[in-house]
Amino acid sequence: MEEERKVRVAITKSDDYDDQQKKHDLEHFLTPKQKKKPPLQNVELSKWLKPILFAIVLGLVFGAGLMYFFSDYTADDPAESGGQPVSNVTNDDDSDEAEGNSNFTMGGQQFQLIQYGIFSSTDNAKEHMASIQQTYGVPVFYVEKEGQYYIVGGYITSSEQESQSIDWLESKGLVRLEDFLVKDWQLAAVEAQVSDDEQSWLEKGKALVGSFSKEDFHQWVQEMPNRFKASPYADQLSQLINESSDDFMAEKTMQLCLSFFLAELP
Numbered sequence: 001m002e003e004e005r006k007v008r009v010a011i012t013k014s015d016d017y018d019d020q021q022k023k024h025d026l027e028h029f030l031t032p033k034q035k036k037k038p039p040l041q042n043v044e045l046s047k048w049l050k051p052i053l054f055a056i057v058l059g060l061v062f063g064a065g066l067m068y069f070f071s072d073y074t075a076d077d078p079a080e081s082g083g084q085p086v087s088n089v090t091n092d093d094d095s096d097e098a099e100g101n102s103n104f105t106m107g108g109q110q111f112q113l114i115q116y117g118i119f120s121s122t123d124n125a126k127e128h129m130a131s132i133q134q135t136y137g138v139p140v141f142y143v144e145k146e147g148q149y150y151i152v153g154g155y156i157t158s159s160e161q162e163s164q165s166i167d168w169l170e171s172k173g174l175v176r177l178e179d180f181l182v183k184d185w186q187l188a189a190v191e192a193q194v195s196d197d198e199q200s201w202l203e204k205g206k207a208l209v210g211s212f213s214k215e216d217f218h219q220w221v222q223e224m225p226n227r228f229k230a231s232p233y234a235d236q237l238s239q240l241i242n243e244s245s246d247d248f249m250a251e252k253t254m255q256l257c258l259s260f261f262l263a264e265l266p
Helices: 002-030 040-073 092-099 122-136 159-171 196-210 214-222 226-230 234-243 248-263
Strands: 101-106 109-119 141-145 148-156 181-187 190-195
Touching: 101 196, 109 122, 109 159, 109 248, 122 141, 122 148, 141 234, 141 248, 148 159, 148 248, 159 181, 159 248, 181 248, 190 196, 196 214, 196 248, 214 234, 214 248, 226 234, 234 248
Parallel strands: none
Antiparallel strands: 101 190, 109 148, 109 181, 141 148
C-alpha cells in the first residue's frame, strides 16, 4: 500500500509539472514580448531633428537657385560697357527757372462799400441787379459770402469818398437805408504761386487798386491770362467796363470788383 501511494504521488507530481510546463509554453506563445521604450530625451530630439534638417536642405536649394537667377542682373561696369554714367541729381534752380514760378502776395484790405441787397441765390441777385441798373443807371455786381449773395458797388476808403458816394446815389433817386447802406468790409491777405508773366500782370492790377485809371483797367482786363478767366469776377469785370460810364461811382465800382478779383484768385 505504501509503495502504491508513493507511485501515485510521483505520478501526480509528474502530471502537475507537465501542466505547468504546458501553461508556461502557452503563455509564452500568446504574450508578445514588450519592447523597451527609448528614453524621452531621444524621442524629443528625433522629433525636432528631421524638420530642422529638412528646412536647412530647402534653404540651401532655394538660396542657390535665387543666386543663380539674379546673377544675370548685375549692373554692367560703365567702363566696360563704354556707356556714360547717368546722373539722377536734378537741379532745382533750373527747374524753377523753366517753370518761371513766382510768388504773388497782397496784403489784407479794409474798406467800405455800398450794399444794395442780400439774396440766397444768384438768380435773385442778378434779377435785382438788372432792376437797379435799368431803373437808376447804377453800376453794381455781386459777391458770394457764406452762401449769401451781396449786391455791392463803390470802393470807399475815406469819409470824403463816403459822403460823395451817398450824394451821388441820392441824386439818382435812391434812399439811404431803404435802397442802399454803407457797409464795412475786409478781404484777407493773398499769396499765390504764379508764373513770371502772371506775376507781372497781377502786380499791375494791384497797383490799379491804389491808383485807378479806367483806361489802364480796360487794357489790363483785355490782357488777362487764361488761368484767371475761370474767376467768378472775370465776366463781371468785363460787364462793368462795357456798361459803366465815366462817372465817379462807375470807377469806384470797377475798383471794388478788381479788389475782390485779386483777393479770390482761382
